[in-house]
Amino acid sequence: MTLQDLIQKLAQEMAGSGKDTVRHFRSVVEDFYRFSKGEFTRAAVVLYIQRLEKKGYSAGTRRTTYSILKRGFDIAHTLDDSIVWPFGKKPPSELPVDVAEWEVNAPILSLEELKTMIAGAKDGTVPGPAAAILAASSIYGLRRIEMIELKPENMDIKKGVLTPNLAMRMRVTTVKHGRAHEHLVPEELRPYLEQYPFQAYSPVGLSNLYHQIRQAVGLEIVHGSGWHSIRRLVASSLLFIYPLPLVKAFLRWKMGSMDIAMTYFKMPAKQVDGMIFGLEPFPSTTGEMVTAEHPFLKLWRDGKS
Numbered sequence: 001m002t003l004q005d006l007i008q009k010l011a012q013e014m015a016g017s018g019k020d021t022v023r024h025f026r027s028v029v030e031d032f033y034r035f036s037k038g039e040f041t042r043a044a045v046v047l048y049i050q051r052l053e054k055k056g057y058s059a060g061t062r063r064t065t066y067s068i069l070k071r072g073f074d075i076a077h078t079l080d081d082s083i084v085w086p087f088g089k090k091p092p093s094e095l096p097v098d099v100a101e102w103e104v105n106a107p108i109l110s111l112e113e114l115k116t117m118i119a120g121a122k123d124g125t126v127p128g129p130a131a132a133i134l135a136a137s138s139i140y141g142l143r144r145i146e147m148i149e150l151k152p153e154n155m156d157i158k159k160g161v162l163t164p165n166l167a168m169r170m171r172v173t174t175v176k177h178g179r180a181h182e183h184l185v186p187e188e189l190r191p192y193l194e195q196y197p198f199q200a201y202s203p204v205g206l207s208n209l210y211h212q213i214r215q216a217v218g219l220e221i222v223h224g225s226g227w228h229s230i231r232r233l234v235a236s237s238l239l240f241i242y243p244l245p246l247v248k249a250f251l252r253w254k255m256g257s258m259d260i261a262m263t264y265f266k267m268p269a270k271q272v273d274g275m276i277f278g279l280e281p282f283p284s285t286t287g288e289m290v291t292a293e294h295p296f297l298k299l300w301r302d303g304k305s
Contacts, residue, residue, distance in 0.1 A: 001079045003033050006072075013075050028065055029072040040076055042086035045069055046094060053096040057203050061145055066091050107222055108236060109229040113214075114138060118299045120217035121192070128195035130213055133206075135192040137227055138296050140183055141234035141251045144206055144227050152198050155185070186294070188301045237295050 010029060014022050035051070036044035048069070052062050073085040087095075118138065121131035136142050136150075185193060201209060210226050231251070238247045247253075 001038070001076065001083075003030065003038070005079055006033065006076055009079055010072070010075050013078075025068055025071065028068045029075075032069060032072065040073055040083040045086065049091075049095050055203055058144070059096075062096065063091065066095065107225050107229055108232040109225070111233065111237075113219055114230065114233060114296065115299055116217050116219060117213055118296075120213070122300070125216050126213050128192070129197040129200070130209055132192045132194075132196040133209065134213060135189050135300060136196070137230045138234070138299070139186075139189060139294055141231040142227070143231065144203055146252075147227070148199065148201060148203065148206060150196065150198060155193065155196075186297055188297055192300070234296070 006029065007026060010026060011022070014025060017025075032044070032048055035048055045066075049062055049066060052065060057065075070085050070087070070089075073083060076083045077085075117126070117134060120126040121134050126134065133147055136147065142150075207226050211221050214221060214225075235247060235251055238250065
């Protein structure tokens, strides 16, 4: 069985799936095939998942990869009946897919810390590419893997210049079973996102960048703190005012039917500590969009030349 045979079969089996789902499945299966040199064995799966852990991928990503590999084995079995998935539905204890205690108890970033980091991005203390990642993280609450996998084609940039007089949008795909969504990019973020370093970091490298930003602006390194700490701040700030289904949609969490129904309601803006919280209804055709009244957008707006 060649890799080409497997990819063709995968495309046939997943013909009814979304293009982002198929793309992610294909990337994982191709990577595993090359890693294992085409050997679909129990040992190869264990080594592959362990490699993800060593590279710094989260437990959630490792669990998702486990599920994708199971589907990949099932598809490979239709081409070679000697290939059988060596595990059950649930991962065995030998596979590192459980969430570590530090991941569960990872600290949330404080608003003052976020203000300090953003101030460093605005005054040039934090370099352009790092500032772009910080901007995307602070507004959209991007997961680390989402930031890594963001591509130039995910933004409406033509020939390296943002399209004038048109709403810029950023499409974010997720590997956590949530929906891929299209976010509106406010004017304030455009100068930063123009410098986004697409696919320039590994998971470990991106985590190191977070600590480098903290050091650059004079903040201490806190064990367990990372990009997810910013995501938690964004989530908690929105949950303080808005219902969970709306926040789940905005942050690309997996949603049930009632969650989706709740996102059709327009939530009135509210003011807390001088900052406006307000979200537009999320059209089903384009996904949710960030409005100009995101609670942290004001931090990027003031003092930007």
